[in-house]
Structure formats: structure tokens, C-alpha cells
Amino acid sequence: xxxxxxxxxxxxxxxxxxxxxxxxxxxxxxxxxxxxxxxxxxxxxxxxxxxxxxxxxxxxxxxxxxxxxxxxxxxxxxxxxxxxxxxxxxxxxxxxxxxxxxxxxxxxxxxxxxxxxxxxxxxxxxxxxxxxxxxxxxxxxxxxxxxxxxxxxxxxxxxxxxxxxxxxxxxxxxxxxxxxxxxxxxxxxxxxxxxxxxxxxxxxxxxxxxxxxxxxxxxxxxxxxxxxxxxxxxxxxxxxxxxxxxxxxxxxxxxxxxxxxxxxxxxxxxxxxxxxxxxxxxxxxxxxxxxxxxxxxxxxxxxxxxxxxxxxxxxxxxxxxxxxxxxxxxxxxxxxxxxxxxxxxx
Amino acid sequence: xxxxxxxxxxxxxxxxxxxxxxxxxxxxxxxxxxxxxxxxxxxxxxxxxxxxxxxxxxxxxxxxxxxxxxxxxxxxxxxxxxxxxxxxxxxxxxxxxxxxxxxxxxxxxxxxxxxxxxxxxxxxxxxxxxxxxxxxxxxxxxxxxxxxxxxxxxxxxxxxxxxxxxxxxxxxxxxxxxxxxxxxxxxxxxxxxxxxxxxxxxxxxxxxxxxxxxxxxxxxxxxxxxxxxxxxxxxxxxxxxxxxxxxxxxxxxxxxxxxxxxxxxxxxxxxx
Numbered sequence: 001x002x003x004x005x006x007x008x009x010x011x012x013x014x015x016x017x018x019x020x021x022x023x024x025x026x027x028x029x030x031x032x033x034x035x036x037x038x039x040x041x042x043x044x045x046x047x048x049x050x051x052x053x054x055x056x057x058x059x060x061x062x063x064x065x066x067x068x069x070x071x072x073x074x075x076x077x078x079x080x081x082x083x084x085x086x087x088x089x090x091x092x093x094x095x096x097x098x099x100x101x102x103x104x105x106x107x108x109x110x111x112x113x114x115x116x117x118x119x120x121x122x123x124x125x126x127x128x129x130x131x132x133x134x135x136x137x138x139x140x141x142x143x144x145x146x147x148x149x150x151x152x153x154x155x156x157x158x159x160x161x162x163x164x165x166x167x168x169x170x171x172x173x174x175x176x177x178x179x180x181x182x183x184x185x186x187x188x189x190x191x192x193x194x195x196x197x198x199x200x201x202x203x204x205x206x207x208x209x210x211x212x213x214x215x216x217x218x219x220x221x222x223x224x225x226x227x228x229x230x231x232x233x234x235x236x237x238x239x240x241x242x243x244x245x246x247x248x249x250x251x252x253x254x255x256x257x258x259x260x261x262x263x264x265x266x267x268x269x270x271x272x273x274x275x276x277x278x279x280x281x282x283x284x285x286x287x288x289x290x291x292x293x294x295x296x297x298x299x300x301x302x303x304x305x306x307x308x309x310x311x312x313x314x315x316x317x318x319x320x321x322x323x324x325x326x327x328x329x330x331x332x333x334x335x336x337x338x339x340x341x342x343x344x345x346x
Numbered sequence: 347x348x349x350x351x352x353x354x355x356x357x358x359x360x361x362x363x364x365x366x367x368x369x370x371x372x373x374x375x376x377x378x379x380x381x382x383x384x385x386x387x388x389x390x391x392x393x394x395x396x397x398x399x400x401x402x403x404x405x406x407x408x409x410x411x412x413x414x415x416x417x418x419x420x421x422x423x424x425x426x427x428x429x430x431x432x433x434x435x436x437x438x439x440x441x442x443x444x445x446x447x448x449x450x451x452x453x454x455x456x457x458x459x460x461x462x463x464x465x466x467x468x469x470x471x472x473x474x475x476x477x478x479x480x481x482x483x484x485x486x487x488x489x490x491x492x493x494x495x496x497x498x499x500x501x502x503x504x505x506x507x508x509x510x511x512x513x514x515x516x517x518x519x520x521x522x523x524x525x526x527x528x529x530x531x532x533x534x535x536x537x538x539x540x541x542x543x544x545x546x547x548x549x550x551x552x553x554x555x556x557x558x559x560x561x562x563x564x565x566x567x568x569x570x571x572x573x574x575x576x577x578x579x580x581x582x583x584x585x586x587x588x589x590x591x592x593x594x595x596x597x598x599x600x601x602x603x604x605x606x607x608x609x610x611x612x613x614x615x616x617x618x
Contacts, residue, residue, distance in 0.1 A: 024410035092467030093566040212584045
């Protein structure tokens with residue numbers, strides 16, 4: 001008796017284990033494989049892009065490619081902070097096409113020898129695929145009465161901010177904060193630095209990407225979040241936003257840069273990738289971006305989305321001499337070297 | 347005034363058990379239940395839908411396969427290493443014993459970076475392999491390498507104490523009747539090791555299933571290619587899809603509960 005019950009006790013885990021293994025290995029078993037895996041495009045993008053690409057762009061291109069006789073195409077994708085994605089590509093992830101938040105990240109890829117220098121500038125619109133202004137998210141009803149970045153520098157406002165080390169959005173936010181002061185009245189460099197310093201004195205939590213910062217904010221941290229307008233209004237359009245959007249009178253319009261990583265593209269994939277890249281600037285794809293809350297590089301398409309806020313005096317990175325100069329003078333020169341190194345006064 | 351053993355153990359357990367439960371409640375039990383509460387907040391339908399998404403299914407299957415492979419490979423390597431450490435005397439045995447246990451204490455993130463700096467395209471070996479078209483990082487092979495590294499000590503820890511305890515005389519008896527080292531291992535040592543192998547493999551399996559820190563660096567986090575279940579959970583949670591994240595988390599939690607249930611029952615039976 002004892003022997004049989006012992007044996008049975010041994011059989012149960014064995015059966016469970018076998019079942020678990022069968023489940024895990026199922027798609028790779030020869031008879032379960034209905035068809036060969038179709039060609040794949042490996043796409044990496046910065047954090048807020050996931051929904052727009054996964055639910056909008058990828059299915060649309062699959063239809064286009066099939067209609068043009070290309071057959072099936074699959075997408076393998078990964079989304080994270082723009083800096084994180086850039087580091088991954090430098091380290092060798094098999095990304096074929098990547099959409100980065102910052103042109104600086106494309107420059108870093110060129111510095112590392114991953115892509116030819118300025119190769120993205122030969123793409124349509126100098127590589128810029130879509131845009132979105134930087135806005136402020138506040139708790140419902142805006143209890144602190146925040147109207148712009150100047151208000152975020154008031155003592156006692158607790159701010160959630162993405163981390164400039166890994167997040168492209170955080171770098172845009174820094175220029176937005178500085179630029180808001182710089183272009184205000186009386187304005188000037190000192191005013192810009194004052195706003196930036198005031199904001200960063202109030203940062204209570206940092207996250208690796210704009211999307212992760214948003215999750216922190218939604219979990220109840222802080223009074224305000226600086227983020228992409230797209231992230232806020234796309235969720236608002238789905239009834240998923242539990243915060244108010246403040247459109248600052250002066251803020252930056254971020255421009256997102258596409259790069260094509262030739263070294264990860266095999267010759268037989270070339271035509272498919274080229275078609276995909278061209279598709280991204282087509283009216284169809286640009287309309288999808290607008291539907292998902294991005295502003296199109298063809299501004300006439302923006303009317304289709306009624307959720308866009310009104311920014312009184314938007315500016316661009318070109319107004320600060322482009323990213324190379326802005327990175328050196330504002331992000332590194334002021335934020336990193338002066339504000340972050342200043343003694344903490346609390 | 348003598349007390350019977352039963353009077354000592356049975357009724358008085360209530361208070362200590364209550365204290366333990368009270369301590370564990372905020373530390374372990376409540377966080378665990380939060381996983382399940384949030385996984386099922388949208389109802390069973392949402393749970394099933396979240397779980398049956400292609401990404402989630404792939405992540406779970408991929409994690410399970412990696413865990414099976416890790417457990418199988420480390421069962422062989424770990425047991426052999428334990429056997430060598432326990433049966434042979436050689437110079438540098440002690441440092442070697444320490445080195446193989448190091449993965450327990452090294453942060454898993456460091457394991458990930460070290461693997462990248464060795465096998466990655468700009469790594470020491472990777473620089474040589476990459477032109478040959480061999481790219482273990484950001485591929486399933488890289489995930490497996492990371493998991494083998496991180497879980498190596500568990501097999502060793504489960505097997506070596508048993509090996510150390512086995513009477514040398516049985517083995518010597520086997521040699522005296524002409525057994526080779528392999529025969530002695532196969533017929534004398536291995537049967538005694540069954541318990542250690544079983545619990546070591548389960549521990550390895552469970553750790554591999556939950557591994558995050560090293561995996562996040564070496565996998566490239568590509569959905570449907572190299573995204574393990576913990577990476578899927580992290581990505582979904584960061585993206586604000588709490589229900590999707592927690593559905594998979596609930597499955598992992600249940601799996602490890604089952605694993606440790608068998609582990610405990612097995613070790614208890616042997617202990618008796």
C-alpha cells in the first residue's frame with residue numbers, strides 16, 4: 001500500500017511537469033507549425049510610441065504590403081526610453097528601424113559607428129516623423145492653479161519627471177522649461193535658468209522613460225508631470241486619463257527622428273524596409289499618428305484630432321540652434337553642470 | 347507536573363502562528379494578494395483575455411522553455427561540479443568553491459553587463475564572433491547564458507551537501523569489485539542524489555522563471571522574440587497596463603507556489 005501511494009505521489013508532479021513542458025514547447029513542435037514564419041521587421045521606438053505602432057502603424061503597413069503583393073510581414077518591436085533604446089542599439093540589438101525622441105540620440109548612434117553620420121537627414125523631412133508639444137499634467141481640477149512651467153518652479157509643487165539620462169522626453173522637457181523662461185518677459189538666459197532651476201528643485205521622482213514617469217504619476221506620486229501631449233490626450237480620448245492637461249503658453253514642439261540601421265538589414269529585406277520607411281511619411285501613416293495624438297509633419301492633417309491643445313507661442317529646437325548646441329549649452333551646460341551640481345537647499 | 351508532548355505542541359501553537367502570520371501579512375501575504383486582486387479586478391473575462399494575448403502567451407512559453415533548459419543544463423553541470431569539489435583534492439579547490447557560489451551575491455544587473463561585455467558585439471569575445479555571424483546576445487542563447495550563470499549555485503547547493511554526506515565506504519566497495527568511476531557514480535552515488543537533484547532542479551527552475559535583472563540587459567526585450575514573462579510584466583506595468591501585467595504575474599506566482607509546494611513536501615518526506 002505504502003509503496004503504491006508513494007509511486008502515485010511521484011507521478012503527479014511528473015505529469016504536471018510534462019504538461020507544462022508540452023504547453024511551453026507547443027508552438028515550436030513540428031506539427032503545430034502551420035506555416036513558415038514570414039519576414040520580420042525589427043522596430044525599436046521610444047516609450048510613448050507603443051500603442052500608435054502596435055495598434056495603428058504595424059497593421060496598416062501589413063495591409064499595404066500584402067496589397068502590393070509583398071505577402072505577409074511580421075513586426076518584432078520593443079519600446080523604452082529613447083536613451084535606453086539608443087544604448088541597446090549601440091550594444092547590438094538587431095533593430096532595423098528605430099524612432100528616437102531626440103536627434104541627439106541619432107548623433108550618438110553615428111558617433112558609435114552604428115549608422116553613417118547624418119544619414120537620417122536624407123530621409124523625408126530630415127528624418128523627423130512626427131511632433132508633439134510638451135505639456136503639464138496636474139491632478140483633476142488643477143488644485144495648485146498651474147498655468148505654465150513658471151508655476152512649476154514655485155516652492156512646494158511636487159513634480160514627477162522622466163530621467164534625462166535615459167529619456168528623450170526628459171531632454172525635451174528641460175529645453176521646454178528653460179525656453180519658457182527664456183522666451184517669457186522679460187526673458188533671457190537668466191530667466192530661463194531660474195525657471196529650470198526652480199522646476200528641478202521640485203522634482204520628487206524620476207523614471208527611466210516618459211511612459212514610466214506617467215505610470216508613477218498615475219500611481220499617486222507628485223502634483224504635476226511634465227510629458228508629451230500625445231501621451232496625455234491619447235489616453236484622454238480613451239477615457240483613461242485621470243488628470244487635467246495644462247497647455248503652457250510657451251513650450252517646445254518635440255520632433256522625433258527616424259533612423260535606419262543598415263547593418264542589421266539583410267539584402268533580401270531591403271525592399272520591404274525601404275517601403276516601410278516610405279510608408280511612415282505617407283498620408284495614411286501620418287493620419288494614424290494624428291489619430292493616436294501625435295501632430296503630423298503635414299500640419300494640414302492635424303484638424304482631424306479635436307483633442308489637440310492650443311499653445312500660444314510654441315518653439316522648436318531650431319530656435320535654440322538645434323540639438324547639438326542645445327544639448328551642450330542647456331542640458332549639459334546649465335542643467336547638468338550648474339543646477340544638478342548646486343548644493344541642495346531644502 | 348510533567349507535561350505530555352502533545353500538550354506542549356498542539357494548543358499553544360495558535361499564538362506563535364498568529365504572530366508569524368501578523369508579521370507576514372504586510373511583508374508577503376498582502377502584496378501577493380494585491381497581484382491577484384488587480385489581475386482579476388476586471389473580471390475573469392478580462393483576465394483570460396489579458397493572458398491569451400499573443401505577447402503574453404509567447405512570454406510565458408519562452409520563460410518556461412528557458413527555465414526547463416536552465417534546469418536541465420545546470421543539473422548536469424552543477425552535479426558534476428559538486429562531484430569534483432567533493433571527491434577530488436586539488437590546488438585551488440577552495441577559491442573554486444567560492445567562485446561557483448558567487449552568483450548568489452553578485453547583483454544580477456552586473457551579471458547582465460558582464461555577459462554583454464564578453465559576448466556582445468563590442469565585447470571581448472563578441473568582437474571575434476560577430477563577424478562570423480554568431481551573436482548570442484539579444485537572442486534566446488543570451489537569455490539562457492544569463493540564467494545558467496545566475497542559477498548555477500542552486501544546483502550545487504542542493505547536491506553538494508548530500509554528496510559530502512554519502513559514506514565513502516560504499517563507493518570504495520564499488521571500486522574494490524572493479525567498478526569504474528562512472529559506474530560507481532551511476533549505481534552508488536546517483537540513486538542517493540535523487541532528492542538533491544530534484545530539489546536543486548526545482549529551485550533552479552523557479553529562479554529562472556523569475557529572473558529579471560540579468561535578462562533585461564541581455565535579451566533586447568523584443569516582444570515575440572526574446573521577451574520573458576518577467577520582462578513582459580515590467581513592460582506592461584511601465585506602460586500602465588496593470589491588468590495585463592498582473593495576469594501574467596498571477597500565473598507566475600501560482601506556478602512558483604506549486605513548485606515550492608512539491609519541494610517542501612518532498613524534503614519533508616525525506617526528512618522524516
